[in-house]
Amino acid sequence: MSLENLLGNWSQYRKGHEEGGFHDYKHLWGMAIDLDICIGCNACATACYAENNLAVVGKERFEKGQAMHWLRLERYWDQNELDHPAQGASFLPMMCQQCDAATCEPVCPVAATYHTPDGLNAQVYNRCIGSRYCSNNCPYRNRYFNFYSYYEDSWPEPLNMQLNPDLTVRDKGVMEKCTFCVQRIRVAKDNAKMENRPVADGEAMTACAQACPTNAIVFGDYMDKDSQVAKLWKKHQVKLRLTKQNKENPELRGYRIFEELNVDPSVMYLERVREEV
Amino acid sequence: MYNEKDINEQIAWAKINADVLRSMENPRKGYWLAVLICVLMLICAAFAEYIQYTTGMGPANLNNPHMWGMYISTFVFWIGMSHSGTLLSAILHIIHADWRKPIYRFAEAMTTFSLMTAGLFPIIHLGRVWNMYWVLPYVSDRGHWPNFRSPLVWDAFAISTYLSASMLFLFIGMIPDLAICRDNAKGWRKKLYTVLSLGWMGTDRQWRNFRKTYLLMACFLIPLAVSVHSIVSADFAMSIMPGWHVTTFPPYFVAGALYSGCAAIITLFVLLRYFFRFEEYMTTPIMEKTCKLTFAIAMVWTYLNLVEFCSVWYGHDIYNKEVLIAKATGPYAWVFWIMIFCGSVVPFTLAVQKLRRHMPTMFVVSLLLNLSMFFERWMIVAPTLSMSHDPHQWDIMYASVVQWAIVFGSFGWFGLLFLVFVKIFPSVSMYEVKEMVFHRRRHLVNEEAAARFHRRKDDSQTTTGEPGLEGA
Numbered sequence: 162m163s164l165e166n167l168l169g170n171w172s173q174y175r176k177g178h179e180e181g182g183f184h185d186y187k188h189l190w191g192m193a194i195d196l197d198i199c200i201g202c203n204a205c206a207t208a209c210y211a212e213n214n215l216a217v218v219g220k221e222r223f224e225k226g227q228a229m230h231w232l233r234l235e236r237y238w239d240q241n242e243l244d245h246p247a248q249g250a251s252f253l254p255m256m257c258q259q260c261d262a263a264t265c266e267p268v269c270p271v272a273a274t275y276h277t278p279d280g281l282n283a284q285v286y287n288r289c290i291g292s293r294y295c296s297n298n299c300p301y302r303n304r305y306f307n308f309y310s311y312y313e314d315s316w317p318e319p320l321n322m323q324l325n326p327d328l329t330v331r332d333k334g335v336m337e338k339c340t341f342c343v344q345r346i347r348v349a350k351d352n353a354k355m356e357n358r359p360v361a362d363g364e365a366m367t368a369c370a371q372a373c374p375t376n377a378i379v380f381g382d383y384m385d386k387d388s389q390v391a392k393l394w395k396k397h398q399v400k401l402r403l404t405k406q407n408k409e410n411p412e413l414r415g416y417r418i419f420e421e422l423n424v425d426p427s428v429m430y431l432e433r434v435r436e437e438v
Numbered sequence: 439m440y441n442e443k444d445i446n447e448q449i450a451w452a453k454i455n456a457d458v459l460r461s462m463e464n465p466r467k468g469y470w471l472a473v474l475i476c477v478l479m480l481i482c483a484a485f486a487e488y489i490q491y492t493t494g495m496g497p498a499n500l501n502n503p504h505m506w507g508m509y510i511s512t513f514v515f516w517i518g519m520s521h522s523g524t525l526l527s528a529i530l531h532i533i534h535a536d537w538r539k540p541i542y543r544f545a546e547a548m549t550t551f552s553l554m555t556a557g558l559f560p561i562i563h564l565g566r567v568w569n570m571y572w573v574l575p576y577v578s579d580r581g582h583w584p585n586f587r588s589p590l591v592w593d594a595f596a597i598s599t600y601l602s603a604s605m606l607f608l609f610i611g612m613i614p615d616l617a618i619c620r621d622n623a624k625g626w627r628k629k630l631y632t633v634l635s636l637g638w639m640g641t642d643r644q645w646r647n648f649r650k651t652y653l654l655m656a657c658f659l660i661p662l663a664v665s666v667h668s669i670v671s672a673d674f675a676m677s678i679m680p681g682w683h684v685t686t687f688p689p690y691f692v693a694g695a696l697y698s699g700c701a702a703i704i705t706l707f708v709l710l711r712y713f714f715r716f717e718e719y720m721t722t723p724i725m726e727k728t729c730k731l732t733f734a735i736a737m738v739w740t741y742l743n744l745v746e747f748c749s750v751w752y753g754h755d756i757y758n759k760e761v762l763i764a765k766a767t768g769p770y771a772w773v774f775w776i777m778i779f780c781g782s783v784v785p786f787t788l789a790v791q792k793l794r795r796h797m798p799t800m801f802v803v804s805l806l807l808n809l810s811m812f813f814e815r816w817m818i819v820a821p822t823l824s825m826s827h828d829p830h831q832w833d834i835m836y837a838s839v840v841q842w843a844i845v846f847g848s849f850g851w852f853g854l855l856f857l858v859f860v861k862i863f864p865s866v867s868m869y870e871v872k873e874m875v876f877h878r879r880r881h882l883v884n885e886e887a888a889a890r891f892h893r894r895k896d897d898s899q900t901t902t903g904e905p906g907l908e909g910a
Contacts, residue, residue, distance in 0.1 A: 163577055163580070163581040164577050167583075225499070226501030226503065226833050227496060227502065233830075235828075235830040236830075255830070268588050268589065268590070268676065269588055270572075270584055270585055270591045270594070271572045271573060271585060272584065288582075289565070290566045290567075290569045290570060290572055290573070291495070291564050291566045292560075292563075292564055293500075293505035293565065294677075296505045297506055298677040298679065300678065300679075301827070301828050302826060302828050302830075302831035306500075306505060306565065308494050308495050308496035308501075310493070310494060333495075333566075336565070419827055422827070
């Protein structure tokens with residue numbers, strides 16, 4: 162009985178809260194996105210649509226702001242870009258930052274979003290009741306809500322055959338977001354476990370990283386010190402669990418978006434270097 | 439200038455009974471018309487909810503930054519309305535302000551009904567409304583519990599506690615009146631009141647127990663009223679969003695709640711006074727006192743507004759400041775300035791004695807005050823969502839017909855509940871009015887006796903007595 166479970170494990174439950182979070186990570190999936198070599202081709206976004214069964218909502222709903230793009234390319238025309246329009250807009254691919262201190266997690270009334278021991282910010286579709294507080298509390302606005310049931314509209318036969326069988330198609334009233342392709346991570350971990358070896362770097366690869374023609378997106382395990390992503394973070398002197406990075410060399414391009422909010426995002430961006438015009 | 443009494447001490451007790459009981463029988467045509475309008479409004483909402491239930495939250499026009507819309511702002515609005523009854527019946531009961539006695543019953547009913555309306559909104563706005571019970575901590579064999587850290591779970595507890603406590607308070611306060619109804623009713627009403635009055639005989643022991651219970655409930659309800667709106671404010675204040683993450687939100691929400699509650703009392707005061715001809719009970723001096731109270735609360739609300747603006751302005755947090763500036767100059771600026779005008783300028787009419795004695799003016803003013811409060815809630819929810827940290831996701835959103843229909847229908851639902859209430863239950867507390875009349879009369883008698891005593895003393899000291907006090 163769960164009541165017995167509650168009473169029996171009360172001290173354990175309390176202890177978990179006193180320690181304030183989970184720190185025993187075996188894996189901590191992270192990302193590094195080099196904006197200098199990103200060409201803004203949107204291949205990552207397209208790959209994400211194909212991999213994660215994202216609904217195509219149509220022009221009208223897209224304009225209403227009801228799109229389901231887990232990964233979006235944000236374009237900005239700041240003063241610098243307006244002064245030199247030949248350079249084009251500045252842009253960055255934006256997906257769920259898998260924050261270590263995610264603000265979406267504590268506000269969910271039914272605990273449908275929670276932190277996995279892999280450092281991922283998971284969303285349990287079956288548990289979600291659609292209160293949408295998580296999206297309101299996400300500074301990146303990276304959570305997408307199924308405002309409609311999209312199954313018939315988005316994948317009319319025979320397009321339903323293209324759906325990825327490794328994950329579900331979400332129905333109306335459920336929140337969803339980038340999972341760092343958790344289904345692929347699962348496969349990589351299972352394979353490694355069966356062969357009784359640690360997960361190799363590059364074995365788990367998100368669809369966006371795989372599709373990127375310039376290898377601007379690097380994905381890997383932050384806990385594995387030899388992984389490409391951990392090396393990049395180290396090279397650019399960006400660390401987790403900081404609200405302000407103390408870099409010895411301020412010229413280094415690495416930064417995390419909104420890290421001053423203490424959400425501790427797991428994605429590091431490398432600033433784009435633009436030529437002086 | 440105006441020297442009337444709160445209530446005429448010479449009203450006969452039988453007349454009080456007769457007047458109140460008269461209000462409960464024979465609905466006129468206008469009543470049925472009002473019921474019809476409310477039902478039609480409710481049908482609008484039911485139809486809109488049917489669309490939303492079957493197709494999803496899309497037709498409500500919510501979008502990625504605006505995940506919450508008018509549903510939540512209307513929810514906060516109705517929760518705010520519910521604070522009137524507790525203020526009048528519990529707080530004023532404890533501080534012995536007896537002028538509340540003729541008007542607290544309907545205010546308390548308003549509390550209960552606006553809570554019953556408010557409670558619907560968080561449910562309506564859920565994406566998967568059929569799973570709403572997952573918010574409650576029921577014992578499940580899967581070991582699933584709600585997330586106790588979420589303010590939405592606190593909401594569910596706070597609202598259900600407040601609703602059950604205020605219903606109980608309303609009921610307990612009505613028991614002696616229900617007994618009067620029982621003694622004067624026939625047919626199905628007799629049966630209903632017999633059950634509801636719980637065998638009230640008016641014995642000394644019953645009165646003593648009743649007093650104790652009533653006081654206990656009043657003391658229990660006051661912290662609940664404060665906590666429920668503080669917790670509603672936590673829905674916003676516990677987030678990290680600019681414009682929501684504000685320390686002063688709990689008192690700000692409570693002040694706003696009392697404000698809209700008082701304004702709604704004035705509205706219903708005027709309506710009941712006119713339709714039920716309660717001029718002798720809902721008198722102009724009582725109206726004046728309610729207006730003064732509302733004015734004071736309006737100033738508190740204005741002050742807290744200023745505190746919020748100043749703390750954001752001098753806090754120099756770039757995100758917060760941007761949202762604040764956008765509130766006053768952005769796409770929702772017209773809402774903001776109507777809110778400021780109706781909420782901080784219009785209440786000054788309450789400070790003018792001539793105006794606050796004029797019922798039609800007060801009716802309009804009270805509606806304007808509540809308009810301001812409705813807009814205030816929109817200004818809390820929308821600008822933050824439209825301008826959060828990430829500028830790529832900035833957007834504006836106006837509610838669709840579906841959202842408006844449900845909000846509109848909620849007023850019908852509230853009106854319907856209230857209309858049913860005034861015909862089945864006494865909307866003026868008979869026993870408390872009698873008590874008030876009795877106290878005032880005794881006070882008068884005591885005053886007269888004291889005056890007579892002083893005169894006699896003066897007579898014995900000086901040879902010439904002062905004339906003229908005999909007719910008091």
